[in-house]
Amino acid sequence: MxxxxxxxxxxxxxxxxxxxxxxxxxxxxxxxxxxxxxxxxxxxxxxxxxxxxxxxxxxxxxxxxxxxxxxxxxxxxxxxxxxxxxxxxxxxxxxxxxxxxxxxxxxxxxxxxxxxxxxxxxxxxxxxxxxxxxxxxxxxxxxxxxxxxxxxxxxxxxxxxxxxxxxxxxxxxxxxxxxxxxxxxxxxxxxxxxxxxxxxxxxxxxxxxxxxxxxxxxxxxxxHDHDHDHHGHDHHHHGEGHGLKHYHDEDMQSLSLASDRPLNPDKFFPWVQDLVAKEGPNILRCKGILSFKDDPERFVFQGVHMILDGDHQRPWKEGEARTSRIVFIGRNLPEEAIRKGFESCVA
Amino acid sequence: MTDPTPSTVSLADRVRHVAAAAAVVGVHFFKRVPVFVLGEEALLFAGDEEKRVVVHGGGILASAGDGERIVTGGDDGRLVQTLADGAPKQLAADENRRWIDQVALGPHGAVAWSIGKTAHVRARNAELRALDVPSTVAGLCFAPKGFRLAIAHYNGVTFWFPNAAAPPEKFEWKGSHLSVAVSPDGRFLVTTMQEPMLHGWRIADGKHMRMSGYSARVRSLSWSMEGEFLATSGSEQLILWPFDGKEGPMGRQPKLLAPSEARVSVVACHPKQAAVAVGYADGVVLLVRIDDGALISVRAADGQPVTALGWDAGGQVLAFGCESGAAGVLVL
The missing domain is CATH 3.40.50.300 (P-loop containing nucleotide triphosphate hydrolases)
Structure with a gap:
């Protein structure tokens, strides 16, 4: 990695x-x-x-x-x-x-x-x-x-x-x-x-x-506050904050998990590797920013199906919230199992 | 700039440097004159006088030489033959300018090349023949005897007698095969794969051989004189698989020589002696004696991968080229 x-x-x-x-x-x-x-x-x-x-x-x-x-x-x-x-x-x-x-x-x-x-x-x-x-x-x-x-x-x-x-x-x-x-x-x-x-x-x-x-x-x-200097007038950056109707796609979802408590790398890596080994065909993309216990640096990773790529990125900044967050986009993801697995990685 | 080990004998000061000034992707010989194949457009004849010959209007994707001719395939859709006098001649051209991906030379002036999924072959003064395989041709090699062409592709090798009416023989193994070689005694087929491994078949009975343990995709193969060993790149040492005996390498360990921190990028066996020229990803070139692993340094590390190595037929002249455009010639 x-x-x-x-x-x-x-x-x-x-x-x-x-x-x-x-x-x-x-x-x-x-x-x-x-x-x-x-x-x-x-x-x-x-x-x-x-x-x-x-x-x-x-x-x-x-x-x-x-x-x-x-x-x-x-x-x-x-x-x-x-x-x-x-x-x-x-x-x-x-x-x-x-x-x-x-x-x-x-x-x-x-x-x-x-x-x-x-x-x-x-x-x-x-x-x-x-x-x-x-x-x-x-x-x-x-x-x-x-x-x-x-x-x-x-x-x-x-x-x-x-x-x-x-x-x-x-x-x-x-x-x-x-x-x-x-x-x-x-x-x-x-x-x-x-x-x-x-x-x-x-x-x-x-x-x-x-x-x-x-x-x-x-x-x-x-x-909305920037990027108005492009030529071409008929495309827009835009948010959908206003009156957005919520849809749920039956088989393709995204799943976002977060923890304010630091993770144990010895628990996290085996868990995520096992997860992508089992669910890899269903996980299209994943990304994460992680805070490990006693580690002054942010760890970042991304994945495509079973392939994970990650590294330490930079030291956490003074006063920066050390929140670990991972997201998955995939098909028929076992949300409860993933959520519980992630929670069990807390140090 | 240090030798791999301080005690290694060095011939580096006897190397004649050649400024190829472009990535070197191959080297072939006309007698004792090395000819470097550059990544784009030209061949560089590096005899006493240097001469650049433009052979393609773009990238040179494949080349083969047999001492009498050098044949190159380009991304301009042209197949070009160049003789010792430096005169290029177009042998074939694709009307849609599709890439000529692979080239191989065979006995009696035969030449084979591929465009996409189609392998083409022409013997001297004979008609053109073509064979479609199930996926893009990734490697071509003539058998040492007879008129037979091995074609590597996804899920195996098609072994074809272009002059026979019979359907070609299929050697199947799941996965992407990226090059193919036939042993000098004509008994074994070996392919390099997308994964860091080789696959092989005994031609007589189709028995499989798997050769693995590499740290990277194997990109260079060379048979030792008389085919006793197959030398390969792809590891942080020279790997020599034993191909003597009836079973070839089956159930046997390879010989591991010339370890380094850098990966071996290209290998070329000496045509007359049990020795191998080995190029590394850090720019080092060594001569390695197969019997005892004794080393002679030819080039020191400069961080630029060695991408081409070759011997003249007599084994007197070694030529090497690098991705950076550096090249050299050593007369033994």
Missing amino acids: TTPETTDKIPVTVLTGYLGAGKTTLLNRILSEPHGKKFAVIVNEFGEIGIDNDLVVNADEEVFEMNNGCICCTVRGDLVRIIEGLMRRKGKFDAIIVETTGLADPAPVAQTFFMDENVGAKTKLDAVVTVADAKWLKDRLKDAPEAKNQIAFADVILINKTDLVSPEELREIEARIRAINPYATLHRTERSQIAIGEVLGRNAFDLDRILDIEPKFLEAQKE
């Missing part, structure tokens, strides 16, 4: 979204904006994008199981190969964007960056960005498990095609997204219009950035 230095690693953004949500439109916007950056783009079909300055690579999404007895430990074999090949051109691009198919599960893509040493040494996962169709997402959440995975896994979600729905419908779709994933940053967009800085350079998987794992709707008011 160590974090190698990340300074010169190439950031990788994963673009997901169900069929027709607007992924390719977003990708073309990113590539055609006058940002002066060069990208290597890994796509599934040639032809839909064509920007001369950028490297475009065609991928066949090949999900390979690892031989470690863990059914959720999968990697994208094509990414292992393509990233190694792209590194031949190091210096010719600033970032990599991986566009997945509409039916893809983002987990194998993310896991590739943790499971493959060579990929992890040269590149770092920046964020999973999901484009959702404001009009159709509600239906897809009912009939397409892939669409739900993409929402649950996301760090940034664009609710796209907002011009095609009423304000009430929009509020409902936001509430449904929040029921699955309260932690992602939401943006409302039309025709995938968004400032590039909102989707790239997010450092969502950087352990040093796991500063704040409060659900986003709790801090909605704060977000």
Whole structure:
């Protein structure tokens, strides 16, 4: 559980979204904006994008199981190969964007960056960005498990095609997204219009950035006070504090646990490792900030299915509340058992 | 900049330095002239006069050399052959500019290459043949005798006689196989896997061999002269699996030599003697005698991984290259 230095690693953004949500439109916007950056783009079909300055690579999404007895430990074999090949051109691009198919599960893509040493040494996962169709997402959440995975896994979600729905419908779709994933940053967009800085350079998987794992709707008011300087007028940072209807998704939930009493690392690590070993297939993402007894430093960790990555982050500050907090997003999580297990880790 | 052990004999001052100025991804020879394969675009002939030959319009993804020709595959979708005179010639090109991922050379001028899930093979003056395998081709290797190609992919190896009508033989083992080698006596297939391990099969009866215990994915394999040992990277020492005897390495321990704090990144067995050139992730290059583990230092640590090593066919000239673009030639 160590974090190698990340300074010169190439950031990788994963673009997901169900069929027709607007992924390719977003990708073309990113590539055609006058940002002066060069990208290597890994796509599934040639032809839909064509920007001369950028490297475009065609991928066949090949999900390979690892031989470690863990059914959720999968990697994208094509990414292992393509990233190694792209590194031949190091210096010719600033970032990599991986566009997945509409039916893809983002987990194998993310896991590739943790499971493959060579990929992890040269590149770092920046964020999973999901484009959702404001009009159709509600239906897809009912009939397409892939669409739900993409929402649950996301760090940034664009609710796209907002011009095609009423304000009430929009509020409902936001509430449904929040029921699955309260932690992602939401943006409302039309025709995938968004400032590039909102989707790239997010450092969502950087352990040093796991500063704040409060659900986003709790801090909605704060977000109104800044970020009004973007060009493009039809996307909004916004909170849903006002009149938010609460939804409960039947099978995908998030679970947040906190303790003001310090934890015993000798209890916590065996517990969390056992938990992800048993529930790994159901746990899509997890994150935590931990206070261990007699430890002056904050410990931070994150995980994707069974893979955990963690390290000491920095000393606790004078007067800072030493609260341990962990969050899980997953399917059919045994909430009571997890809650009791976490409580038993108190020192 | 220190030797691994103070008492090690060093030939470092006899190395002729070559400024490749780009990541070195392979090295091949024309007689005694080393030719470095660079990560992008060019081959660097490093004889008495240095010469750069541009062979691709982009990254060079794969290369193979047999002393008479060097064949490279690029991300420009081209397969290029370069001869000793430095004249490149395009052998094939993909109309959609898909990557040429793998290249292998076989007997009688045969060449094989892969694009995605398709392996292509052409013998000298013979027609082009192609075979689709179930997933992207990750490794290609010709058998030492006959005209037979081993193709590594997810869940195993397809072993194909391109001139035979019979369907290719399948050697199956669950998981992602990333390269393949056939033993010089033609009795064993060995693959490197996504996990830090090797898998092998005895070709005659398909019996499995698992070779594990590595700290990292194995990226470099080299057969010792006459195939007595298979030298590998992937650990903080040189690993030599015994392939003499009927059972190969089954039930036997590997020989472990030249331990270091850094991981072995590339290996190249001497073509005539029981010795191995070993490159490490910290830039060290050592010569290791197989019988007694005696070491000779060729290059001191500088923190830059050694990425290419090769001998001329006579075993007189050793060439190495690094990710940083440093390279060198040692004449023994």
